[in-house]
Amino acid sequence: ALVMVLAATGARMDQVARLTVADFQPAARRLMVPSSRKGRAEKQVTHIAVPLPGDVAVRLRPIAAGRPGHEPLLLRWHHQQVAGDSKTGAPPRWEQVSRNRWSNAAQMTRPWRVMIGNAKLPTDLVPYCLRHSSIVRGLRAGLPVRLVSAVHDTSIAMIEKHYAAFIVDAVEDLLRRAV
Numbered sequence: 001a002l003v004m005v006l007a008a009t010g011a012r013m014d015q016v017a018r019l020t021v022a023d024f025q026p027a028a029r030r031l032m033v034p035s036s037r038k039g040r041a042e043k044q045v046t047h048i049a050v051p052l053p054g055d056v057a058v059r060l061r062p063i064a065a066g067r068p069g070h071e072p073l074l075l076r077w078h079h080q081q082v083a084g085d086s087k088t089g090a091p092p093r094w095e096q097v098s099r100n101r102w103s104n105a106a107q108m109t110r111p112w113r114v115m116i117g118n119a120k121l122p123t124d125l126v127p128y129c130l131r132h133s134s135i136v137r138g139l140r141a142g143l144p145v146r147l148v149s150a151v152h153d154t155s156i157a158m159i160e161k162h163y164a165a166f167i168v169d170a171v172e173d174l175l176r177r178a179v
Contacts, residue, residue, distance in 0.1 A: 001074055002076075002102060003127070004056055005019070005074065006127060006130040006131070007134065008050075008134075009033055009050045009052075009134065010130065010131045010133075010134025010135055011033045011036075011050070011131070011152075011153070012036055012131065012153075014036065015035070016033070016074065016102070017072075017101060018034045018072075019031060019033065019034070019074060021067045021068065021069050022069030022070065023047065024064045024073055026060070029051060029054065029057040030049050030051050031049075031052060032047040032048070032049055033048045033049075033050050034047055035047065035048060036153045048150065048153055074101075075099035075102075076100060077096045077097075077098075078096075078098050078099065079094040079095060080095055080097045082094070082095050105128075108127055112126075134152065135148055135159065138152075139166040139167055139169075142173065
């Protein structure tokens with residue numbers, strides 16, 4: 001679910017980790033994504049309404065069902081190491097203890113590597129690529145740069161600097177349709 005939300009929203013890991021059950025609005029098929037803390041001196045939290053495709057909304061419904069709005073939307077298992085037994089030769093093991101909020105991108109490292117391996121994708125692919133893909137999808141769909149930057153909680157200058165080639169391609173496609 002975490003990877004699906006990162007891919008669908010293009011949000012940063014910090015933003016997705018702070019999502020609560022109340023931030024998911026299934027009837028409207030959207031997530032109210034908390035604004036990024038990146039580059040902000042003050043910790044003012046606002047939310048950005050990000051529409052979701054139907055399949056993502058359907059997948060999130062059972063995750064949010066019956067849970068209080070203040071709880072984190074996306075949870076991960078927290079494990080605790082149980083000591084081994086030197087008498088029986090039982091090795092130490094890890095047991096699932098509780099489900100907690102995701103707190104940082106490093107917690108994704110192991111499951112991400114497994115997913116990448118199973119999908120036979122390049123090993124240098126990182127979760128942040130999902131954000132880049134979302135931005136490029138928006139630009140290729142002909143969305144205004146201002147809208148893409150607002151939904152992704154980043155500046156227009158950053159979009160123009162890093163995605164200029166995709167902006168040019170999108171503008172050319174729009175112009176071809178208009179001719």
